[in-house]
Amino acid sequence: MKNLSKYLADYKKESILAPAFKLLEALFDLLVPIVVAQIIDYGIKQHNQPYIFQQAGLLVLLAVLGIASSVTAQWFAAKASVGFATKLRQAAFDKVESLSFANLDQTAPSTLITRLTSDINQVQTGLNMALRLLLRSPFIVFGSMVMAFTINFKAALIFLAAIPLLALVVFGIMLVSIPLYRQVQARLDEITRLTNENLTGVRVIRAFGKEGAEVAKFDQKVAAMTKLNEFVGRLSAALNPLTYALINIAAIILIYVGAIQVNSGAMQQGQVVALYNYLAQMIVELIKLASLIITINRALACADRVDQVLSIEPAQTYPEKNAARPADASVSFKNVTFTYPQAGAPALSDISFEAAAGSTVGIIGGTGSGKSSLAALIARFYDADAGEVAIGGQAVADLTQEELRQQVAVVPQKAQLFAGSIRDNLRLGKEAASDQELWNAIKLAQASDVVENKAGKLDFQIEQEGRNLSGGQKQRLTIARALVKQSPVLIMDDSDSALDLATAARLRQSVAALLPKPTTFIISQRASSIMQADQILVLDDGRLVGKGQHQTLLQTCRVYREIIRSQFPDWELPELESEVD
Numbered sequence: 072m073k074n075l076s077k078y079l080a081d082y083k084k085e086s087i088l089a090p091a092f093k094l095l096e097a098l099f100d101l102l103v104p105i106v107v108a109q110i111i112d113y114g115i116k117q118h119n120q121p122y123i124f125q126q127a128g129l130l131v132l133l134a135v136l137g138i139a140s141s142v143t144a145q146w147f148a149a150k151a152s153v154g155f156a157t158k159l160r161q162a163a164f165d166k167v168e169s170l171s172f173a174n175l176d177q178t179a180p181s182t183l184i185t186r187l188t189s190d191i192n193q194v195q196t197g198l199n200m201a202l203r204l205l206l207r208s209p210f211i212v213f214g215s216m217v218m219a220f221t222i223n224f225k226a227a228l229i230f231l232a233a234i235p236l237l238a239l240v241v242f243g244i245m246l247v248s249i250p251l252y253r254q255v256q257a258r259l260d261e262i263t264r265l266t267n268e269n270l271t272g273v274r275v276i277r278a279f280g281k282e283g284a285e286v287a288k289f290d291q292k293v294a295a296m297t298k299l300n301e302f303v304g305r306l307s308a309a310l311n312p313l314t315y316a317l318i319n320i321a322a323i324i325l326i327y328v329g330a331i332q333v334n335s336g337a338m339q340q341g342q343v344v345a346l347y348n349y350l351a352q353m354i355v356e357l358i359k360l361a362s363l364i365i366t367i368n369r370a371l372a373c374a375d376r377v378d379q380v381l382s383i384e385p386a387q388t389y390p391e392k393n394a395a396r397p398a399d400a401s402v403s404f405k406n407v408t409f410t411y412p413q414a415g416a417p418a419l420s421d422i423s424f425e426a427a428a429g430s431t432v433g434i435i436g437g438t439g440s441g442k443s444s445l446a447a448l449i450a451r452f453y454d455a456d457a458g459e460v461a462i463g464g465q466a467v468a469d470l471t472q473e474e475l476r477q478q479v480a481v482v483p484q485k486a487q488l489f490a491g492s493i494r495d496n497l498r499l500g501k502e503a504a505s506d507q508e509l510w511n512a513i514k515l516a517q518a519s520d521v522v523e524n525k526a527g528k529l530d531f532q533i534e535q536e537g538r539n540l541s542g543g544q545k546q547r548l549t550i551a552r553a554l555v556k557q558s559p560v561l562i563m564d565d566s567d568s569a570l571d572l573a574t575a576a577r578l579r580q581s582v583a584a585l586l587p588k589p590t591t592f593i594i595s596q597r598a599s600s601i602m603q604a605d606q607i608l609v610l611d612d613g614r615l616v617g618k619g620q621h622q623t624l625l626q627t628c629r630v631y632r633e634i635i636r637s638q639f640p641d642w643e644l645p646e647l648e649s650e651v652d
């Protein structure tokens with residue numbers, strides 16, 4: 072929780088003034104029954120009209136002061152809680168942005184969404200209520216009791232008996248409901264996950280005609296959460312009849328005892344009314360206190376969930392300064408082994424190769440053979456368990472984050488674009504890129520027709536996830552985005568999978584003609600995409616089973632031959648000379 076409290080530090084003044092004004096309001100509230108008693112016992116009894124008017128004026132003044140204090144308190148509480156929640160949300164968002172791939176692998180997006188939205192809202196509500204009521208309610212409860220004792224000791228004893236009974240009911244219900252609220256929040260995570268998955272995967276769901284099944288699944292989850300919410304709601308709702316029954320019993324006893332005291336002359340009628348008013352005030356505050364404690368507990372459960380996000384230890388850190396800048400754009404792997412967090416087996420085992428600056432490296436292999444993982448290590452999206460990945464002779468782990476991002480441009484396997492103009496999307500790699508630079512990259516990425524045919528061209532608005540573009544169009548724009556960066560190392564992870572063969576060939580030609588030529592990694596399942604590469608890496612189940620040029624691999628690598636044979640069944644393959652795998 073220490074993580075969170077520091078965000079309230081900027082609202083110290085508001086956090087003190089809000090409860091202070093609430094206490095002032097409570098003080099005015101506590102004076103009201105006394106004034107009413109005076110009106111009855113002196114004004115009405117002695118037919119003293121000026122006195123009645125004077126005291127009525129005092130009541131109005133107390134009400135005005137009370138309202139003014141309450142509004143001021145609300146203003147300070149709102150300022151503190153909204154400000155705190157804003158800072159917290161920003162901090163949590165910054166944290167999520169700073170998380171490495173390894174961290175993100177272990178934190179589901181749906182729970183992050185709930186934590187950044189619903190949970191922080193709950194914390195805000197809890198803080199607002201706590202600032203206003205946490206001091207006020209106990210103050211009124213005890214203040215009413217003290218005032219009752221100053222009026223009549225015997226009658227006030229009823230208060231003493233009523234309070235523990237009420238407290239028992241209120242806190243008993245609270246104890247049962249608080250753990251349930253934690254469960255509600257966890258179910259909300261689940262619903263967010265399902266909603267997210269359905270919204271992003273809506274096309275697949277339609278294509279497989281699974282709308283009905285998904286709706287049923289969603290309904291079932293929502294029904295389960297509703298049931299739990301209803302149960303907690305019913306529990307909380309039971310507070311009212313139970314407490315009101317107790318209040319009414321206490322009131323009857325109070326009026327009964329009061330009447331006897333008035334008859335015997337030990338008490339005046341006004342004092343009985345004042346005692347009744349104190350009893351009522353006390354009860355109302357106890358109920359408020361109970362709901363406050365439930366809200367605070369709910370907020371604490373949510374705060375804990377937000378705190379967990381803020382406390383995630385970064386799986387990777389970057390040096391403040393480069394040990395030295397990479398000498399050139401060469402890339403080398405020395406005995407690199409890599410295992411995903413919580414994965415049983417390594418995704419890559421003992422990989423070694425060297426790619427000269429400006430060369431083209433093709434990476435091929437079956438599904439799940441480790442191609443993307445290898446590329447991810449160059450960009451240091453993950454750290455290797457053993458061995459060294461270096462660019463220009465410098466271990467990637469010794470480069471600052473800025474240097475590394477500048478060195479490597481990645482076209483990810485999944486063409487991901489963001490809501491905004493084409494220009495905004497392409498400038499992700501280089502904020503200051505001119506339109507001319509953007510058009511150059513677009514041309515190289517074979518995306519000229521994509522942009523030119525869109526209304527507004529570079530200003531064309533892409534929708535979230537690039538919904539209003541075809542798969543191939545998205546892919547070409549993500550290639551253009553990477554090319555805008557003009558980084559020394561370029562990684563294209565299955566970037567031509569949605570392109571026709573002719574366009575894919577033109578793309579490879581234009582990338583090969585880039586000046587200065589980046590060291591280019593082309594990952595593909597298609598042999599035609601990597602055949603011309605200066606060096607081809609063949610992966611099989613995380614192992615490098617072939618390394619060399621096309622012709623050599625045909626003669627030396629069984630896996631490569633199998634790939635070629637499956638994709639070009641008509642080709643005559645040379646004899647397998649000496650197998651390296």
Ligand SMILES: Nc1ncnc2c1ncn2[C@@H]1O[C@H](COP(=O)(O)OP(=O)(O)OP(=O)(O)O)[C@@H](O)[C@H]1O
Pocket residue numbers: 176411412414418436437438439440441442443444445484596
């Ligand atoms: N984030 C991850 N967490 C855990 N395991 C992963 C993760 N990403 C990939 N893997 C596993 O690592 C192995 C290699 O995956 P990788 O994505 O590198 O394969 P690939 O050769 O690029 O496959 P494809 O051609 O299908 O894209 C697979 O067994 C995969 O299940």
